[in-house]
Amino acid sequence: MRILKKKSWELPESAVTSEQDFINRRRFLKAVGLGSGALLGQSIAHAATSGFPSPLNSAYKLEDLEPTPYDLIKGYNNFYEFTTDKGDVQKLANQGWQSEPWEIEIGGLVDKPMKLDVNDCISKVGGIEQRVYRMRCVEAWSMVIPWDGFQLSKLIDLVQPNAKAKYVKFTSFYDPKSAPGQKSGSIDWPYVEGLTIAEARNELTLLATGIYGKPIPNQNGAPIRLVVPWKYGFKGIKSISKIEFVSKPPLNTWKALQSREYGFYANVNPEVDHPRWSQASERVIGSGFFSSRKDTLMFNGYAEQVASLYEGLDLRRNF
Ligand SMILES: Nc1nc2c(c(=O)[nH]1)N[C@H]1C(S)=C(S)[C@@H](COP(=O)(O)O)O[C@H]1N2
């Protein structure tokens, strides 16, 4: 990753490891007797174990959609702290990086700052629930993921932001010794993301601690990651160690990398193309040998819940 001729975030979608390459490679490894467990030699890490099994919240079920197979959700990942190769994240995130125990610090412009273990955090907010959400990456592929987690608004109520708090800044871990991608100079680590307070309080906004009813795998952002299903996937910051309430919009990692292509809002919008590819449709991961495409929905299908947040905002300029 160090001496890329083209920086990876500048690659067109077609140049990124395709899902089919990934599936073919897995098939090959299976055929030669290296199933996932053997291949990874991994002792399964147990991130935040609190609250399982979690009850399904049937208000967020997505009747019309089949969840993406678990193997694809945990085997096809973007997690640049480890590698830019989607098929290798699973291996590299399970070779010595510790997602347990995990402390999370919540502070900034709040009346009740706190620093606590992630499992204590889960108990304080009253446990977790399961919700099935669409997930749409800015690279124009999508999945359907059954998350376990809790509504971020519950945590906001606990820490009580004051009147000056207008945005929420999220920061991932920094551990270049066990996260090889962080040795690279191309990204200014740690990974940072941000939301407006209203976005953070929206009913859809989750802090996820599980997938498919099990603690979230390292490669998906153990032990706790953000899920904002109406935004492109890069807003869903993984492995959060700090949450701060601030007065100015935080400069998020992808915007810092390439502000012409990636903005602060990053709302899924089929009418506003990426400068180098169309956002009108998406490749459905796991939809068979010739992954089918489907039309991308405004706000990824969540307009009813979030459109009011952006009334009067020019979505073309505020991408
Ligand atoms: N810390 C961190 N969070 C991150 C990323 C990353 O590289 N580092 N990649 C983002 C991108 S581009 C996507 S599409 C999603 C992928 O999540 P998944 O691997 O669980 O599907 O995580 C997002 N969160």
Ligand SMILES: [Mo]
């Ligand atoms: Mo993404």
